[in-house]
Amino acid sequence: TQLLEQSPQFLSIQEGENLTVYCNSSSVFSSLQWYRQEPGEGPVLLVTVVTGGEVKKLKRLTFQFGDARKDSSLHITAAQTGDTGLYLCAGVGYSTLTFGKGTMLLVSP
Amino acid sequence: GAVVSQHPSRVICKSGTSVKIECRSLDFQATTMFWYRQFPKKSLMLMATSNEGSKATYEQGVEKDKFLINHASLTLSTLTVTSAHPEDSSFYICSARAYGEQFFGPGTRLTVL
Numbered sequence: 001t002q003l004l005e006q007s008p009q010f011l012s013i014q015e016g017e018n019l020t021v022y023c024n025s026s027s028v029f030s031s032l033q034w035y036r037q038e039p040g041e042g043p044v045l046l047v048t049v050v051t052g053g054e055v056k057k058l059k060r061l062t063f064q065f066g067d068a069r070k071d072s073s074l075h076i077t078a079a080q081t082g083d084t085g086l087y088l089c090a091g092v093g094y095s096t097l098t099f100g101k102g103t104m105l106l107v108s109p
Numbered sequence: 110g111a112v113v114s115q116h117p118s119r120v121i122c123k124s125g126t127s128v129k130i131e132c133r134s135l136d137f138q139a140t141t142m143f144w145y146r147q148f149p150k151k152s153l154m155l156m157a158t159s160n161e162g163s164k165a166t167y168e169q170g171v172e173k174d175k176f177l178i179n180h181a182s183l184t185l186s187t188l189t190v191t192s193a194h195p196e197d198s199s200f201y202i203c204s205a206r207a208y209g210e211q212f213f214g215p216g217t218r219l220t221v222l
Binding site: 042048097 | 200
């Protein structure tokens with residue numbers, strides 16, 4: 001069974017602070033995705049990382065895929081209240097996604 | 110991007126009744142759809158893979174007679190929670206694969222009294 005561990009599980013910060021969320025797997029995935037989910041809604045895809053060592057930037061969000069393709073990180077610079085939500089990493093398998101347990105981020109003004 | 114809708118968005122029912130949740134792909138055809146369950150502030154757990162024209166594939170521990178899945182067309186999959194109990198209360202999310210990625214519906218909040 002492929003497992004994805006995310007840390008921290010919960011993060012409460014002030015607007016303007018930086019933060020990093022980690023996603024670690026016991027297995028290698030062909031690619032890894034990060035989603036953001038707001039309360040009462042479905043997850044929305046933020047990024048897909050495919051190549052070991054890959055770094056992708058999406059405005060204030062920076063995503064890294066580990067060289068061994070077993071771990072990934074999401075770094076947010078100068079967090080805003082609109083960044084509040086549940087961040088999920090997901091390993092892409094042959095036909096399904098395996099989700100991590102998620103990191104609940106709360107950004108206060 | 111592709112759009113996936115769910116109906117209803119929220120449903121409250123009495124214990125013992127059955128509830129049907131619809132998942133539609135609005136602007137694309139989906140031979141495969143996925144049903145997830147999510148508890149408060151927790152991750153998504155895959156329940157089953159819905160295949161158009163054939164039986165659904167259930168994950169280990171998910172009762173197929175309890176959670177009936179029907180994928181009658183390329184744009185519609187339904188999940189019926191039969192004889193619902195309070196422990197079935199949860200957020201149910203469907204997704205469909207298109208253009209190489211999965212798109213998620215907005216979810217259905219089920220509350221069983």
